[in-house]
Amino acid sequence: MSKDPITARGDLRLTRITKSYGDFTAVDDLTLTIPKGSFFALLGPSGCGKTTTLRMVAGLEEPTVGSIHLGDTDITTTRPYQRPINTVFQNYALFPHLTIFENIAFGLRRRGIKDVKEQVDKVLNLVELPHLAERKPTQLSGGQQQRIALARAIVNRPALLLLDEPLGALDLKLRRQMQIELKWIQREVGLTFVHVTHDQEEAMTMADTIAVMNEGKIEQMGSPADLYDNPETAFVANFLGQSNLIKGKIDGNDGDNLVVDLYGQKISMPKKRSHAVDNSLYAGIRPEKFRISRLGTPVKGNTLTGGRIEDVSYIGVSTQYVVAMPWGQEVMVFEQNDDGVAPFDKGDEVNISWEPNFTFGLRGDEDIEAGTEVNPEELEEE
């Protein structure tokens, strides 16, 4: 108990955290461990509770129920200034009355460090802006302010660095560049980064581990590849990229595979990739996993026949097809433009096929629209 929380190090553990505001539950019985040294992303639409979770870790909000540990130290009710945690705020929140140098030195000075020059210079070099030390924040561009906000946090070498939608205010090109830089800086300094975002591409580019949040709960947690290739819920399948979800029935077993009936056509998929609880299931296939072939052409793997090309969009790197299936569903297919020509036209009768191992199975009682709606609030943020 006598241990000063400021010296705490180790994994961050959230245990059964709930945060309510009146009747509204922002975070609902959340348990989560973030390993030391990882780049962790909390991904979800706005209002999913990810920012509230971050603010509780920072100490800006207190959980209604539950505890937060850093290593062995309980920091649930520790004041923000007593936590070894720093935040890169969404709008940067730089101090407008201080120079860039003094902004970065702020945390060091508060901890009683007199000789700050060396450390501040070092971190200014890390973010490649040493020439701006004497400027004021308003004289900097958005991208530069973003880096200074990062420098101001990492100069303290916190046990945990929190990033609250840090790239939200930047334009697309700068955002891409900063994603790569942030990842590089994280490896360089070796701190634990916890990154909150609603941008799935941003999370996938940077994080080692992503927790997808929805309505105050974690839907699924794993590496970007795990989440993308084998989503466990319709929300994750739709929120991370696009998915084709086709209703089916489990018809039997074939060794390690399941035989699934999709509107009368039999396909096969690995048992361990099915998250169904009974016989009913949605078979999920990512659009780029499909192959289109003309009727009569022999194909390998699972095949669904009777498709008709409804729409063709040539977008350079790939061609996107909308294929109408006999049971009335339209599926998305992305084909690489290996040969440079779109080989199918609107109205062509086709089969679609795919490698069985790419199939994932969702519970048959899922809402297949979950995670597809565009939140109007989110558009405003953009």
Place this chain on the structure above:
Amino acid sequence: MSFPKVRVPYLLLLPGFAFLFTFFILPIINLAQTSTQTPVDGGDTGQYEQTLAFSNYIQAFVENKEQFGRSFLYASLATIFALAIAYPLAYAIAFKAGKFKNILLVLVVAPFFPSFLLRTVAWKQILGEEGFVVPGLRSLNIIGEQTTLTSTSIAVVAGMTYNFLPFMTLPLYASLERIDPRTIEAAGDLYANGITAFRRVTVPLSMPGVVAGTLLTFIPAAGDYVNAAILGSPNTKMIGNVIESRYFKIVDYPTAAALSFTLMVAILILVTLYIRKAGTEELV
């Protein structure tokens, strides 16, 4: 008739400039002329001729040193008290009032609805023998049975503090309200406790409001004579009261003009030094 485009801004400036010229520049010149006039030999009361009697200034200042000193002392005290009252008030409205923000702002301005004079007379009642302040303080043995509050410097400073409070509160509110609360959160995040965050972030960021508020309070307070006339006594006369009586009672225009000019220059110097020191040009 058409004008080249470059002339348009100057044409737009013309009405304002004409107004200021007629009602500011000309009176100032007139005031400067009057301040160096001397009485006509054997003339009537109030008859003066233009000389260049700069000795008027020395005489006016020497005769009224005390009132000058008192003006700046009272104005400084009123400014300090107003700041002490207004800062927490503006802070609470800006950060803690939530949906009551607008109502509270109206309440701050509400005392301005009745006239300045009426409000000051009301203070005379409040601080008088029949008010609740004096009997209250007496029953608590804070002041003796013989002590009164009217006609004292306390009453004058209290009246000035009250009358200029909105001038202090509104600019303070405006600059506190502009502070992004996330910068204060950021200070907490960067190891500053509540007091340090206030001292290092909130106060510096509210400096434009502090400077504007203190100027808007100090300048009119230094030249004020209503509070001293209504709430004070001959012993609490301020320079405004002297100027008033020189003009309207003694009809000594040159001395009144010289005093006005001296006051103006003194305020100008003080304000310039103050703004330099506060360094507001550094602030965003």
